[in-house]
Amino acid sequence: MIKPAHTLAFLLSVLAIIVLAMLFLSDISLKIGSYQAKIPEFKSFFVKDTIEYADITNIVNNAELVDIDSIQNIIDSALISINSDSSVITVDSIGVDTVVLNVDSLKKMIHAIEYPDNKKNSLNDFFSALYHQSWKTNVIRVMHFGDSQIECDRITSYIRNKLQSRFMGFGPGLLPAIQPYGNFFSIDQINTGDWKRYTSFGKVDTNVVHNNFGAMAAFSRYAPLYNDSVTDSTYYTASIRFSAAKTSYRRTRKFSELKLFYGNLQKDAYIELLINNLIVTRDSLIPDSLFCVYMYKSDTLIDNIEIKFYGYDSPDIYGISLIDTVGVEVDNIALRGSSGTLFTKLDYNHLELMMNELDPKLVILQFGGNVMPYINMAKVNSFGYYFGRQLQRLKKIKPNTSFVVIGPSDMSVKKDDKYITYQALDSVNNVLKRVSIKAGFAYWDMYKAMGGRNSMPSWVNADPPLASKDYTHFTTKGAKLVANMFYNALMLDYDEYRKEIKKND
DSSP: OOOHHHHHHHHHHHHHHHHHHHHHSTOOOEEETTTEOOOOOGGHHHHHHHEEEEEEEOHHHHHHHOOHHHHHHHHHOOEEEETTTTTEEEEOOOOHHHHEHHHHHHHHHHHHOGGGGOTTTTTTTHHHHHHHHHGSSSEEEEEEEEEEEGGGTTTTHHHHHHHHHHHHOOOOEEEOOTTTSSTTTTTTEESSSSOOOEEEESSSTTTTTTTOOOOTTTTHHHSSSOOOOOTOOEEEEEEEEEEOOTTOGGGGEEEEEEEEEEEOOSSSSSEEETTTTEEEEEEEESSSSSEEEEEEEEEHHHHHHHHEEEEEEEEEEEEEEOSSSSEEEEEEETTTOOSSSSGGGGHHHHHHHHHHHHHHEEEEOOOOGGGTTTTTTHHHHHHHHHHHHHHHHHHHHHHSSEEEEEOOOOEEETTTTEEEETTTTHHHHHHHHHHHHHTOOOOOOOOHHTTTTOHHHHHSSSSSSSBBSSSSSSSSSHHHHHHHHHHHHHHHHHHHHHHHHHHHO
């Protein structure tokens, strides 16, 4: 028979072992399959948890409610009068009670873009092109570079749709010859042939002996690199078919102009274009050239095109542009794994050739997230220095282009049973802002716009979820909300620019 004293002694012994483990082994974790087991700290039973997740209720409500275009439509339809002294907008609702909206309150609902010396002139070149209606006769191009946060046209697609709806424009913009990240929201793409993609970032193929990767920092081929003209007589065929995506925004489904950017073709190769399965043109591609552009224009808007390639070699294909001849075009250039410090690694002359051909009026750079899991506080300033060099390089190449940097979102790492913001995120965000402002670039603080420290768990736990369970990437709905927040900030400053121009006319 077990005596009560023995039972008590046993329980006390077990308790002592647990306490000792909590005191000295809490830093050790044990991984069993996909499950991570960890001994809690002893003090966690006595110290109140001080980690609080950000309240994003007002942020989400404002992001869903505020649509700068709907307000602008009222302005443009002359149903609105603006009292500049009192900063009050009065909307005549035609038979319904008049609604009064304070402009200052509106500004508080929109997280503003920040500018050097608080002077809102960094985006004037872009705003001027919009104001003088260059989009009616030419293309105003916007290039959106970013990391995996914008993959598959997330965030970009919404910005594109808003700009094209307000200022005209059709087409999905600049596309890679092969989609590296699965489905692309704004267009369906099917490839045939033995395609391979080569990047200037991430794992770089050592067989590439140059830095001519183009503006998308990558090129694709359907034939091996550097064929031997004597021993290799293989005849290669490949194709790319683009067609309207049923889930995309309406204006991205049609286009009238195709541009193929290519170079480094060693031997003869040919191209054939088909619309609705009918051949519309055949041509040869130019060999022995650093950078070439092949262009085809349709008299009408089309919703599909197939490019067939034939020959004894493949060019390096830097991108394919599907746009209209007028309006605003927005490119999604997602660079998974990149920290944004890649532009100085690209050949300057080659990058300049393609950037001049594309001639963007606005470049958006959205980076910072990929350094978060690896960077320590001691290396933050070094990262800022290298990122600043990228801004200087791009500004040197396109001095009359407007630039805006979008900082990283909040990102969380698991600590015990809580998800908390990465230790270095505030510092990385601040250094990106500092070097961007120093370079004369505008900066939109996405981290603060979404709620700041420990806001990502609130986005993940929202109903419906606004961010995924990796506590890094937005869901489709979350991406749309963030895109709307940025678009509202951009157009708010454009409308202020319009007001100033009209005042001085």
